[in-house]
Amino acid sequence: MLIVALDPPFSSSIEGVGEEIVNSLNPVVSGFKIGLPYIFEYGLEKTRRLRQYTDKELIADLKLADIGHIMSMIVNKLAENGFDSVIAHGFVGVKGALSELKSTCDRLGLKLILVVSMSHPGSMEYIDRHLNELVNNAIELNVHGVVAPATRPSIIRKVREMIGEKIKIYSPGIGVQGAEPGDALCAGADYEIIGRAITNSSNPYEAAIMIKNKQDNRVRSCRG
Amino acid sequence: MLIVALDPPFSSSIEGVGEEIVNSLNPVVSGFKIGLPYIFEYGLEKTRRLRQYTDKELIADLKLADIGHIMSMIVNKLAENGFDSVIAHGFVGVKGALSELKSTCDRLGLKLILVVSMSHPGSMEYIDRHLNELVNNAIELNVHGVVAPATRPSIIRKVREMIGEKIKIYSPGIGVQGAEPGDALCAGADYEIIGRAITNSSNPYEAAIMIKNKQDNRVRSCRG
Numbered sequence: 001m002l003i004v005a006l007d008p009p010f011s012s013s014i015e016g017v018g019e020e021i022v023n024s025l026n027p028v029v030s031g032f033k034i035g036l037p038y039i040f041e042y043g044l045e046k047t048r049r050l051r052q053y054t055d056k057e058l059i060a061d062l063k064l065a066d067i068g069h070i071m072s073m074i075v076n077k078l079a080e081n082g083f084d085s086v087i088a089h090g091f092v093g094v095k096g097a098l099s100e101l102k103s104t105c106d107r108l109g110l111k112l113i114l115v116v117s118m119s120h121p122g123s124m125e126y127i128d129r130h131l132n133e134l135v136n137n138a139i140e141l142n143v144h145g146v147v148a149p150a151t152r153p154s155i156i157r158k159v160r161e162m163i164g165e166k167i168k169i170y171s172p173g174i175g176v177q178g179a180e181p182g183d184a185l186c187a188g189a190d191y192e193i194i195g196r197a198i199t200n201s202s203n204p205y206e207a208a209i210m211i212k213n214k215q216d217n218r219v220r221s222c223r224g
Numbered sequence: 225m226l227i228v229a230l231d232p233p234f235s236s237s238i239e240g241v242g243e244e245i246v247n248s249l250n251p252v253v254s255g256f257k258i259g260l261p262y263i264f265e266y267g268l269e270k271t272r273r274l275r276q277y278t279d280k281e282l283i284a285d286l287k288l289a290d291i292g293h294i295m296s297m298i299v300n301k302l303a304e305n306g307f308d309s310v311i312a313h314g315f316v317g318v319k320g321a322l323s324e325l326k327s328t329c330d331r332l333g334l335k336l337i338l339v340v341s342m343s344h345p346g347s348m349e350y351i352d353r354h355l356n357e358l359v360n361n362a363i364e365l366n367v368h369g370v371v372a373p374a375t376r377p378s379i380i381r382k383v384r385e386m387i388g389e390k391i392k393i394y395s396p397g398i399g400v401q402g403a404e405p406g407d408a409l410c411a412g413a414d415y416e417i418i419g420r421a422i423t424n425s426s427n428p429y430e431a432a433i434m435i436k437n438k439q440d441n442r443v444r445s446c447r448g
Contacts, residue, residue, distance in 0.1 A: 007294065035290075035294060036286070036297075036301075037297040037298060039264075040263075040298060040301040041301065043267050043268070043269075044264055044267070062260070063290050065287050065289045065315075066287050067342065067344045073231065073261040077261075077264040089289055089315075090350075091315050091351065092342070092346060092347075092350075092351070093344070093346020093349035095346040095349065096345045097346040118291065119291060120291045120292065120321050121317075121319040121320045122316060122317020122318050122319040122320045122321040122322065122323075123321075124317070125318060125357075126317055126350075127315065127316070127317065130350050133349075133350070134350075177291075
């Protein structure tokens, strides 16, 4: 239920390129989310090494939004480098973009996760105005999961109602961005994505355990 | 007026990681566009080396669409690695995203280019429905340029009308994607972005010269 966003810089007490965090957190989390800040800082080669330290989901959070040909080239490199899944934007559209990406992901055995709403206020300017359509695209494409923000639980509830139980909901926006651990789970998310509150801590393992406890308490209270 | 998209694989007769192409094309093009397929294939370090072979614009075509905090981290790495400009999606919204990105770009001396429409048919599903708003955002943010597709010249004409002469229009979609060299220039674009027709050629320099000639002929005929 907890996915750790590995965005550098990590706490100064942490050595290496995050292997230590991944290794120590592997038993207690559902996966790790890695984006361009990590890949640009350490390179894809070191990113691939993280695979040795975890058997949990490794998500490439690239928020892809390009034509199909380019996205297909990119996910080929992700599959070669140990990733299990990739995040792309629903708003880039299906024809000539997501349809081709989905075929490539299927061929590579990579899981596709689509952003249908984001945690920042600007998400309401355009993206959220198409929430229904984006979620319907996700259903029709039969993707593995969608991203919806913990900062707006009403959106998570709506997405869950629309997609049923099969498609996973990944929810960022907890901690620095404002939501509390458990908020998104209570609204129907499967996973809460938490970064800085864990990776900036001098003891990421303890920070993760504390967050998991908070999630549990919150979920107990909301499911009553 | 010609920008070369450096997406691997290059023609098998070309050695290295594109330095040869960049070096030979530098005198005849306006810049080079580099995206994740290149950076993932060769790493940021080799990407930085391209800087030695050109004094023209080096554009990072990441089509960024994330929260401001993450996009700012990413463009910091781009500035460190010799890029002049970065492409982001207008669709991600201003508040908490593009406003923060623009400030970071200004501080770094990096030029910001916003996608307001794309060359694939899926662009019409969501992005193009907000063309006016996205262009107005680009104007209000005072960005360096916008991306609009050569495959739909009517969109380029409309964007040019709205933004006046100050903001540059970069136009992909020529060659494999369907538009002819010069189509976008005739519609009002400043730069045409061409990739595979040049980089897949056994002689990229000759291919570029041929395309420039086609651009010139087309522009002469459309401007009477």
